[in-house]
Amino acid sequence: MSTQATPEIQAFAGLLRAHAATTRRFNAELVADHGLTLSDYEVLLRLARAPDRRLRRVDLAQQVLLTPSGITRLLAGLEHNGFVERVACQSDARVSYAQLTPDGLGKLRAASKTHVEGIRSLFGEHFTVGELESLSDLLGRLPVDDAGDDACEA
Amino acid sequence: MSTQATPEIQAFAGLLRAHAATTRRFNAELVADHGLTLSDYEVLLRLARAPDRRLRRVDLAQQVLLTPSGITRLLAGLEHNGFVERVACQSDARVSYAQLTPDGLGKLRAASKTHVEGIRSLFGEHFTVGELESLSDLLGRLPVDDAGDDACEA
């Protein structure tokens, strides 16, 4: 007894559940249909949207909310499959870009066909467009702190 | 280009981000302050709320959205720390209960002090009570399918 139930905690609990449920489902779908993880998919998508279809590994990590280490490992898989290539940077020998290959773009397109449809149908079933917008708005307010580097407030 | 941006997909993306951000933060807090994982905490909480402070492992798994295998492993840790005990079931030799110990309850109380406060302050900072309620409502509409066992519709 006396164990909470404030609106804040309910919201957080809802977030945990909703994430586990949706993520599990879409990940399983992607793996079964295309041999891609949800993270793999996210990475391919980010690359496809980036200028020249390439991104520094650091930036990629930030965008998909992974550590640099995680990105190295994830990209190793995608490189192995020929979906991404490692491209050295001319002006800075430390950085190497992750470059989406034509194969990778093809894979992304094929995967997105079913994945996007899956998302649209699951969310479309349960929400109106207005609700989806407020959901995005609300979720978007939660901060992503990162590491506090450039979050200086001086 | 032409890569989507439908309201459904934006909502899903928001969900992924929001989960990663909040989860990472609270998990780090819990580990640092109390040596508990967020999952550990969830399990202790469920047990504390259950009748007699015990639950079958299967039911626990379902409540915290883990596989039975995951529960076995998680409980191994909690048992090792003396927060949970394994109790055999009289009427069914297959099942063993996970029983919260007084130590476990104490640990939960101590942890909840900071954890609940963390959640309240993060969510309280960004949302009104009305918004929290609609967030919970919206998130709660996403189904948790499980396995389709008893989800029969005949």
Added chain:
DNA sequence: CGGATATACTTGAGTTGTCAACAATATAGC
């Protein structure tokens, strides 16, 4: 220039979880 410090990335070790296969017990139908 040259040393201190910062940045980009990788790697080894550990964690947390999954899945598939299994053992043990329970239940149902004949």
Added chain:
DNA sequence: GCTATATTGTTGACAACTCAAGTATATCCG
């Protein structure tokens, strides 16, 4: 009662991360 099937739980093998430490390169500043 006894075999067929379902349910509960564990285990081995593995996947996907994280963290801490290390390497290589860049930049800043005296």
